[in-house]
Amino acid sequence: xxWRDEGILLSxxxxxxxxxxxxxxxxxxxxxxxxxxxxxxxxxxPFLQPGAQMDIAWNARLQxxxxxxxxxxxxxxxxxxxxxxxALAGLNAVTALLCFALPDREPHPRLYARTExxxxxxxxxxxxxxxxxxxxxxxxxxxxxxxxxxxCAVTGxxxxxxxxxxxxxxxxTRAGAGDYADRLLPxxxxxxxxxxxxxxxxAEGYRVTGHFLNQHLAPDLGSKPLPEARQRFVDLFMxxxxx
Numbered sequence: 436x437x438w439r440d441e442g443i444l445l446s447x448x449x450x451x452x453x454x455x456x457x458x459x460x461x462x463x464x465x466x467x468x469x470x471x472x473x474x475x476x477x478x479x480x481p482f483l484q485p486g487a488q489m490d491i492a493w494n495a496r497l498q499x500x501x502x503x504x505x506x507x508x509x510x511x512x513x514x515x516x517x518x519x520x521x522a523l524a525g526l527n528a529v530t531a532l533l534c535f536a537l538p539d540r541e542p543h544p545r546l547y548a549r550t551e552x553x554x555x556x557x558x559x560x561x562x563x564x565x566x567x568x569x570x571x572x573x574x575x576x577x578x579x580x581x582x583x584x585x586x587c588a589v590t591g592x593x594x595x596x597x598x599x600x601x602x603x604x605x606x607x608t609r610a611g612a613g614d615y616a617d618r619l620l621p622x623x624x625x626x627x628x629x630x631x632x633x634x635x636x637x638a639e640g641y642r643v644t645g646h647f648l649n650q651h652l653a654p655d656l657g658s659k660p661l662p663e664a665r666q667r668f669v670d671l672f673m674x675x676x677x678x
Contacts, residue, residue, distance in 0.1 A: 436502070437494040440464055441509065443550060444487045445530045449475055457483065457504055458534055459491055462544040466537035469493050469504035485530045486512040486554055515557045521675075522557045524668040525567055529553065531662035532571075536578055536652060546577040564672055565625060565632050571644040572626070580604070580651045582643075584627055587611045598622050601646055620646060634676045641669050 442461030450456045455474030460466050474483055488510035495502030516523040529550065537543065553570045556562050575581055582604040586593045589611030596606040598619035612619055623639040625632035648661055 436496070436498045436500075437492070438464060439490075439492045442489055442491050442547075443530075443554065444483060444485055444489050444506070445534050446485055447471075447474065447483050455483065456501075457506065459489065459504070459506075460533055460537065460547060460550065461491060462547040463542055464493075465539070465541040465543055466533060467493065467540055469495075469502045471504045471506055474506075482506075482508045482511070484511065484513045486516065486526045486557075488512075488551075512554060512557055519558070519560065521560060521668075521671060522563065524664070524671050525563060526554065526557060527664040528567070528662070528668035529570070531664035532574060532648075535659070535662050536574065536656065543577050546573060549573045564634065564637050567668075568625065568637055568640045568644065569628075571641075571648070575644065575647055575652065578652060580647055580655075582606075582626075582647065584622070596622055596627065599643060601650070604647060604651075634672075638673055638676050641672070645669065 440461040440463050442459045445458040445460055445466065447455045447457050450470060453473050453475050455471050456468055457471050457474065458466060458468045471483065473479055483506065487508055490507040490509055492505040493502050512526065516526050549570055553566050556566050572582065582599065584596065584606045586606065587596060587608040588600060588603065588605035589607055592608050595608045597609045598607040598612045598616060599622045600607060601620050606622055607619060620643050621639055623636040624630040625636040626640050626643065653659055653661055
């Protein structure tokens with residue numbers, strides 16, 4: 436059994452004396468693991484950095500086997516993240532969430548495309564925080580936990596949406612919220628792709644996506660806690676907002 440695809444390196448773990456087990460994300464194969472012979476060597480280790488764009492060839496005797504990878508680097512993102520603390524934290528959040536949330540060997544081509552586009556913005560510090568927020572929305576949607584922000588769940592109105600139901604992910608207007616407004620999540624305009632998206636709104640957006648990642652996605656995966664890398668990135672961003 437074998438396949439070849441282009442993809443993103445998500446993680447690398449030492450395996451034996453000189454090999455590593457790598458996890459990659461490709462449009463056709465989804466999240467997929469394999470052994471890289473010699474991956475821990477001085478020659479190969481510098482290229483096997485999470486976030487790198489790779490040409491990937493996988494081979495195994497049987498489909499269910501772990502198999503081996505031959506990885507050829509196409510584009511490194513290491514230079515960007517090593518010189519930018521926020522970019523490094525963001526990259527770690529993306530790769531950790533993908534390793535956490537994606538089912539093994541299940542294709543998610545739309546999410547893959549969004550992920551590649553996001554990682555290509557790592558050096559765009561003015562665009563990255565909002566792009567990352569919308570990527571988290573895309574992650575939730577692709578895994579079956581998407582938010583419905585098109586109309587009010589109570590009145591059906593499409594304008595004046597101000598809240599989100601923490602249970603259903605449906606948008607609600609101020610009038611529709613009524614006496615239950617304090618039980619709902621605020622809906623920042625940046626989640627609707629409206630307005631200038633100041634950092635304070637983006638921070639509120641992270642609280643919204645964080646709720647659905649923690650309270651909806653994580654329990655579906657066996658109540659595993661979200662990767663700490665996600666919170667580290669959000670905390671770093673919040674410190675910048677508060678400064």
